[in-house]
Amino acid sequence: MQQRKITFIGAGNMAQAIVAGLVSSGYPASLITVCAPSEHHRAALAARYGVNHHGDNAAGAHDADVIVLAVKPQLMAEVCRQLAATVDFSGKLVLSIAAGVNVSRFYALLGENLAIVRIMPNTPSLVGKGLSGLFAPSGVSESDRAFSADLMCAVGKICWVEDESGINGVIAAAGSAPAYFFLFMDAMQQQAVSMGFDEPTARMMVLQAASGAAALAEANPDQPFSVLRQNVTSKGGTTAAALQVFEQQQLNHTIAEAMQAAVARAEEMEKSF
Ligand SMILES: NC(=O)C1=CN([C@@H]2O[C@H](COP(=O)(O)OP(=O)(O)OC[C@H]3O[C@@H](n4cnc5c(N)ncnc54)[C@H](OP(=O)(O)O)[C@@H]3O)[C@@H](O)[C@H]2O)C=CC1
Ligand SMILES: O=C(O)[C@@H]1CCC=N1
Incomplete structure (x- = not known):
């Protein structure tokens, strides 16, 4: 992939997941800078991955080719206004990973000619198993699109969405989704403990079942999830009793409602931030 100087504004969970994935995929750490107010957080990240760090966003972003905006949505406007006061964005590519802040908002904050790609990643990027949805408005160059795609391919799989609203669908199905699985796994672990297993054994059983199920689905791309489920379900047996x-x-209804709630919240945030 092209090697460009990348500055992350924000050094939290998601920035760390991408930095970790990038560095372990061989991207030069010397080309990466992370900026955040807390010296403790950014210095820890810098020490762990060998990247540069800065407490001043504008100074850290000044000579970057690519700026990744990785702060909470409610802080985005303030952070962008401060950057725009001193940083020249022409010739730079901006990548926003924020939920609920749309491209038109970034044009208003950083200028109409901005080269921007919205990316919706998820935390499994930390271990190279991320899923990122990408949206580029018309006018973004092929080279910038390719760089954005290569960047996120370094930490997992990607899909492009044609319309910006598709990013909210990616949030519901992938960005927020690791939390749904952790909720499920946590509930199963608690129940296994109630059934008499110690916590490490309960965790191992649940984790191995979850990662085994995912691996099985990956190894059988032509089999729908419903068929894989049927393969576990003996007629009149234990799985059938649980599934009932x-x-x-x-x-199913609860899952649909939860995913719709994630989209609705993203739409609400678009109006607030
Ligand atoms: N977590 C997730 O699973 C996903 C998150 N996202 C998006 O990623 C973005 C970041 O989320 P997440 O990483 O979870 O959040 P975190 O709270 O973990 O991290 C936020 C980071 O922003 C930093 N920060 C706060 N104020 C400023 C500032 N003025 N200038 C520079 N940095 C600042 C914080 O600094 P400090 O370290 O000093 O506190 C922290 O490092 C959000 O917009 C979210 O929508 C997208 C997909 C998935
Ligand atoms: O909860 C959130 O708003 C962010 C976006 C997707 C995952 N975390």
Whole structure:
């Protein structure tokens, strides 16, 4: 991939996940800078991955080719205004990973000619298993699109969305989704402990079942999830008894409502931030 100087504004969970994935995929750490107010956070990240760090966003972004905006959505406007006061964005590519801040907002904050790509990643990027959705408005160059795609391919898989609203669908299906699985796994672990297992054994069982199920699905790309589920379900057996409870409790309906709530919240944030 092209090697450009990248500055992350924000050094939290998601920035760390991308930095870690990038560095372990061989991207030169010397080309990466992270900026955040807390010296403790950014210095820890710098020490761990060998990247540069800065407490002053504008100084850190000044000579970057690519600026990754990785602060919380509610801080984005203030951070952008401060950057715009001193940093010349012409010739720079801006990547925003924030939920609920749309491209038109960035044009208003940083200028209409901005080269910007919105990216919706998720935290498994930390271990190279991320999923990122990307949206580029018309006018973004092929070279900038390719760089954005290569960057996120270094930490997982990607998909492009044609319309910006597709980013909110990516949030519901992938960005927020690791939390849904952790919720499920946590509940299963708690129940296994209630059934008499110690916590490490309960965690191992649940984790191995989850990662094993994911690996099985990956190894059988032509088999729908529903068929893989049927393969576990003996007629009149234990799995059928468990699945019947999920069905009675309308788990599918709950999942649909939860994903719709994630989209609705993203849309609400677009109006607020
Ligand atoms: N977490 C996730 O799973 C995902 C998050 N996102 C998006 O990523 C973005 C960041 O989320 P996440 O990493 O979870 O958040 P965190 O709270 O973990 O990190 C936020 C970072 O922003 C830094 N920060 C705060 N104020 C400033 C400032 N004025 N200038 C520079 N940096 C600042 C914080 O600094 P300090 O370290 O000093 O506190 C911290 O490092 C959000 O917009 C979110 O929507 C997108 C997809 C998935
Ligand atoms: O919860 C959030 O708003 C962010 C976006 C997707 C995952 N975390």
